Amino acid sequence: MDKIIEKILTFSDPYIALDERVVIKKNEIIVDGNHFPYTKPAIIAVGKASYKMAKFFIDKLKDVKGLVILPKGSYISLPKVEVIESTHPDISELSFKAGTEVIKFLKNEDYDLLIFLLSGGASALMEYSNVPYEILRDINEKLVKSGLSVNEINIVRKHLSLIKGGKLTEFSKAPILTLIVSDVPGGDLSAVGSGPTLPDSSTVDDAKLILNKVGLGEYSKYLIETKKEVHNSFNFLILDINIVLRKLRDIVQNPIILSSEIRGDAYSFGQNLAGIVNTSFSNLGLKPPYTLLAGGEPDVKIEGKAGKGGRNGEVCLGFLKWVKRNSNHRFKLYAIATDGIDGNSEYAGCIVDENTIVDNIEYYIYSHSSYEALEKVGRVIKTGYTFTNVNNVYVLEVT
Template sequence: MISSLRKDADIIIKKSIDAVLPDEAVKRALKGFKKGTGKVVLVAAGKAAWQMANAAVKEMPDISEGIVVTKYDHVKGNIPGITCCEAGHPVPDENSFSATRKALDLVRPLGEDDTVLFLLSGGGSALFESPLIPGEELQDITKQLLACGADIVEINTIRKRLSGVKGGRFAEVAAPAKVYSIVLSDILGDPLDMIASGPAVPDTSTCQQAQEIAARYNLKLSDEARNLLGKETPKELSNVTSVITGSVRELCTAASNAAKDLGYEPIILTDMLSCEAKDAGSFLASIAISNSRKGDKKLAFIAGGETVVHLKGTGKGGRNQELALSAAIGLNGLSNAAVFSVGSDGTDGPTDAAGGYADGETVSDLKEKGLNINLYLDNNDAYNALKAVDGLIITGPTGTNVNDVSVLLIS
C-alpha cells in the first residue's frame, strides 16, 4: 500500500505541473495584446521566464528583440532574437544586476509608438534587480528577510524601496513606450504589485509599512537603506496594461482532477495556505490520523499556497521538504497515508529537489539508519533526512511557478 501511495503521488505531481505550464496561459493572455505602430521588444523575468518567452515568440514572430532573465539551469535552449541570461535566486547576484541593466538599456530608447511585452513570473524579485544600494548589502538584507520568517509580501515591501526596477519603477523607465505585462502569479490572492515586487505596477505598500517590517524583524540596515525605506514608490502609471494568467488555484484544481482520476475523493482545503511549514505538515498528519481508519474510501486532501521556514539551523532544505518531514512524525505507523509537498517550479529552497514525500514508514526508516528526525528538523536539514529514505521529489526545473501544492493521500 505504501509503494502504491508513492506511485500515485508521482502521477499527481506530474499531471498537476503539466496542467499549469505557461505555454497555454501566455497564448490566452496574448489574445488581448494590441501592438502600437512601432516595434515590440520582449523582457521576461522570473523562474518561468524562458518558457513564457519561448511561447510568446512562437505566437508573435514580429518581436524585434528581447531579453530573458531566469534562474540558473532554467534556460532550455535558444530563442530566436532573444538574449537569455541566468542569474541568482533566491538571493540576487551580479548576473541578476548585469542582466537587468541590459533590459533597462533595451527599453530606455523606446518611443510612444513602441511596446514592451513584459513577461513576469515568481522569482523575479531576485532575478530582475537594479539595486539602489551596494549589491553586497542588498544580498545581505535579502538573506536576513529569508531567514527571519517574513512572508513574501513583507519581503517584497522592503525590496521595492531598495530597487531601481521594483514597485513600478521599470515601467517608469520604459515610458513613454506602452508596457503589456503578462503575469504568472506565485503569491496568494494574486496581488499584482507584489508578484516579483511589481516592476510594472503602481505600488500599494507604504513607507510606513516598510519601516514597521524592518523594525519587526530587527533588520540590520545601513543609513542609506533606511533612508530609502522612507522614499515613496510610484502610485500611478499610465502606460501599463497587466493580465494575470495562471495561479495556485489552477494548480490545486489540477491536483484534484489528477487524484480523482486515480480513484480518490479530492477535498481542496485551501488555496491560501500561509503558515510555518512544520505546522502545515503536522496539520495534514492530524487529518490523516482522524481519517485513516475509516477505510471506506480513498481521500486526497489538497492545500495550495506558500509556507515559510524560520531558519534556526544550518542544514539544507526548503519549505516543501520541511513540511513533508514534519508530517512524518504524525504519520508514523500508519500503513495507508502519505503526505507530499512540491514547488510547482521544480525547485524548493537552494536545493535540486522540488519537494518531499513522507509516509507511515519514514520515521522507522530513519531510525534504522541511526537518524533522529527531530534533530534534522531542528537543524532545518530536511533535504538530507529525506534523501536518506528516498523521500526527495526531484522533477528538475519545470518552466512554471504558481506556488506550492501539498497533498495528503489516504488509501
C-alpha cells in the same frame, strides 16, 4: 512518472498556461478579450519562469526581440532575444547589470508593444537604483535577518528602487502587456517580483515605519515614492497556485481544497496532515474517500548543521512519524515543489503512503536530512528544474 505528478507539472507549466489564455494574431494579441495591437513587439522576461514564458512568444511571433533574465546556472539560449543570467534570492552586481540592460533596451530599442513576462524571483534578478550596490546589499541582508515578514521586506525594497512598485512603466515607449506567473500565496499581484509594472498602495511612510521598527531608520534617506497609478500598463495573472489547485480538483476523487496559503513550520504541517488522517480513521473527521488539496510555502528553521533536505521532505517525515498505521487505512501524500527543486536537494519532493517505513526517523528529522531518508526508501521525486514557480503542491489521498 506518477500520474498526479505529471498533472501537477502540466498544470504548473507557464507555456501551457499562456497557450490557454493568450491568442496571437498577425497584428494583435488578445488576452481575456482585451486586444493589444502590435507591429514591432518586444519582450522582457524576468523571473524563474522567464524561459518558458519567453519561448511561447518567440515560437509564436515572427519578428520579436527582447531580453530574458534567468537565474544563474540556467545555461539556456534562445533565438531572437538576449539571455542574461543574474542572481536570486540575493541581490548582486549581476542584478544591477541586468537592470541597467533592461533600461538601456527600453530607451534605445524600437517597439510599439512591450510584452513584460513577470514571475517569482524578479525582485532580486533585476535591480536599478540610485542606492549604491554595496549599501543596497547590506540593507537587504539586514532586512532578511530582521524577522520582518516577506510583505514588509517587499514594501521597503519597492521604495529603494527605480524600477519596482510600478516605476518600470516610466521607461517604456509603448503600452505594456504584463503577464504574471505568481509564486505569492494569496494572489497579491503587486508582490510578485515587487510589481515593476503595477501600481503600489504602500508608501514611503510605511517603509519608514518598517525600517524604524527594526532599527534601520538610517536608510530612510534613500526611500523614494512608488507609483499609485500606472498608465498604459495592463496586467494579467496567467498562473498561480489557485489555478493549479482548481485544475487538480477536477481530476481527483472527492476533492477538498483546504488552503492555497500553507505557511509556517513544514514539519508541523506534516504532523497536522497526519492528525487529519488519524481523525478521519477514528470516524470523526472528514469522511474517506477524499483527496485533500493544498498549496503554499511552509518553511524550515535550521539551527546549526543540516543534511540533504527541504520543506517537502520535512512535511513527509512529519506526516510519516505521526500518521497511525492500520491494516485497512490507505493514504498517499504527494509533496511537490513546482519549480522542481526542494531545499538543498536535487529533488522536487516525495510521495509517501501506508507502506513507507523510515527507520530511526527522529535522526533524519533532527538533522534536517529528510531526503537522505526518503532516498533510502525510494520515495523521492526528481523532475529537474522546471522553469516555473507556483509554490508547492500537497495532495493527500485518503481511502
